[in-house]
Amino acid sequence: MNEKKIIQIAANTKSFGLEKKFPLKAKSKNKVCGDEISVEVNKDINEMRFETQSCIFTQASAAILANHLDKIHKLGLENVLDAIKKKLNGETVDLPIQIKDLDFLTHKDHKTRKECIALPFNAVIKAIHD
Template sequence: MDLRILEIASNTANHKIVKNHTHHSKNKNPLCGDEMEIRLIVKNDKIKDMGYQCRSCVYCQASVSMLSQKIIDQNISDIKSLIISIEGLFNETDIKIEKKWNDFKEIMNKDNISRKECLLLPFKTISKALKF
């Protein structure tokens, strides 16, 4: 296992319950049983806060940790663009994503293709919460 995955997953700053959330979603990976719950506060088409809880593998935890740090204060339209393109990182090395999302290339790549569904679960849960 990549030590960087463990390092990213260990940042649990947003592993919390957000009260007065405006958006909420639960999701489960049918392949491995990972479970994810996300609560968001959205104001003026921006994510103002995000909290997550999960019972999942370290890959899923790393993905949701990074996602939770990156999307706060981002526009909903930018997050939608990220979600649309993120799956392509597993297939293409030269995929074009906005520079602010480049950190995701570190974990969303061919080296982790066997954990693709685990890594994508937080994105699918956000997408469900925001009704994309």
């Protein structure tokens, strides 16, 4: 595992910090490890903000999602999340979107962190559907 690369991805904090300016909000908790994330998403689902009390994998996943939310939403958040989970399980799956950092994060070596990586996606999906 390249911890330095994961830290570098998570260090992109331009979308970190809730500003209470977007109408769609959700909070999700990883039942496996206790990580928590709060998200707020604009009504067009192309911009988000987040705060976490979590591991570096959740933070990195949230940063990637925030930076590419518009493209990921257009492809279907649930579809992308399903592909991520399959890839983490070692299945030969091409992600429906080519994002270098997401491809790295979803390497099968990070299989044990699947729930951490999925947490931001689950939170945004919850915000949209609640």
